[in-house]
Amino acid sequence: MSQVSMPRPQIHERQAAGMPGLPALGLAILVMAGGVLLIAAQVNVVTTVIGGVIAGVALFCTRGLTMVAPGQAQVLQLFGRYQGTIRADGLRWVNPFTVRRPISTRIRNLETEQAKVNDADGNPIEVAAVVVWQVEDTAKALFEVDSFGAFVAIQAETAVRHIAGSYPYDAHEENKLSLRDNAEEITAKMSAEIAARVESAGVKIIESRITRLAYAPEIAQVMLQRQQAGAVVAARTKIVEGAVGMVELALQRLSEQEVVELDEERKAAMVSNLLVVLCGDRSTQPVVNAGSLYQ
Numbered sequence: 001m002s003q004v005s006m007p008r009p010q011i012h013e014r015q016a017a018g019m020p021g022l023p024a025l026g027l028a029i030l031v032m033a034g035g036v037l038l039i040a041a042q043v044n045v046v047t048t049v050i051g052g053v054i055a056g057v058a059l060f061c062t063r064g065l066t067m068v069a070p071g072q073a074q075v076l077q078l079f080g081r082y083q084g085t086i087r088a089d090g091l092r093w094v095n096p097f098t099v100r101r102p103i104s105t106r107i108r109n110l111e112t113e114q115a116k117v118n119d120a121d122g123n124p125i126e127v128a129a130v131v132v133w134q135v136e137d138t139a140k141a142l143f144e145v146d147s148f149g150a151f152v153a154i155q156a157e158t159a160v161r162h163i164a165g166s167y168p169y170d171a172h173e174e175n176k177l178s179l180r181d182n183a184e185e186i187t188a189k190m191s192a193e194i195a196a197r198v199e200s201a202g203v204k205i206i207e208s209r210i211t212r213l214a215y216a217p218e219i220a221q222v223m224l225q226r227q228q229a230g231a232v233v234a235a236r237t238k239i240v241e242g243a244v245g246m247v248e249l250a251l252q253r254l255s256e257q258e259v260v261e262l263d264e265e266r267k268a269a270m271v272s273n274l275l276v277v278l279c280g281d282r283s284t285q286p287v288v289n290a291g292s293l294y295q
Contacts, residue, residue: 006196006197006199006200007200009144011139011144012139013139013140013202014085015086016074016084017094017095018066018095020092024065024093025062031061032059035053035054035055035056035058039055063096064098065092066091071106072106073102073138074086076094076095078095083098104135105138109131109132110156112129112130115128115157115160117165119167120168121169126212126215128211129156130209131208132207133204137202139202141203151198152198156194156198163186167182169213186210187208187210
């Protein structure tokens, strides 16, 4: 399987500079109150202007107060340049000139559309999957791709199609992976490929599972008959193996306990009769031999 190669990200998440919001809010209120008192005092024009400036600056500084909810982060930009990310929930104060962009860091589910692809044997199949993911690096998620949600959806569907086309639906050889019989190994490979595809977008893949796997309707009936035939052959093989063992045990017990002496021709007849009884799919009808052993 080819290795997925994505461009190396140019930016990484870092913690934004700031301070607790409540002390900053209290300080801003005190400064604003001082400015209002200077205005109200009306000592002279200068003090009034100074009070107005102080109150205005304090009011502008309150713009730096930022609320961060649990499961959310705030990404800061100053004149277009990335300044850092706030992940701690609660009230924080940052540079009031920065632009803040919220981004969810909660765990998300993505269900891919039902895709119709050809498996490794060329058989058309229908496949869909559920991907559990989470934003791990907020800077990569916002600045490395246009829309990280759409990016994850497209890359997940691409990986599902690639995995489904790389393995057969059913394995007809020993020690060969198949989509139906090796779900754990296949989903592990699918998770690894999706993770490699979305790593540059700062996304972590938690788990992925195939939710639908079936032959396409146009060949479903034929493949069902094929599976049924394989099941019948396997069942008959098991029955024959068991019947041969029972016949062997019967001949061995008869010989050890000297119940009856059988020549090779009689042994062959006995083996034939026992195999018919044990391997037949219908109930047998006993025949009572009232003559000699050879009539």
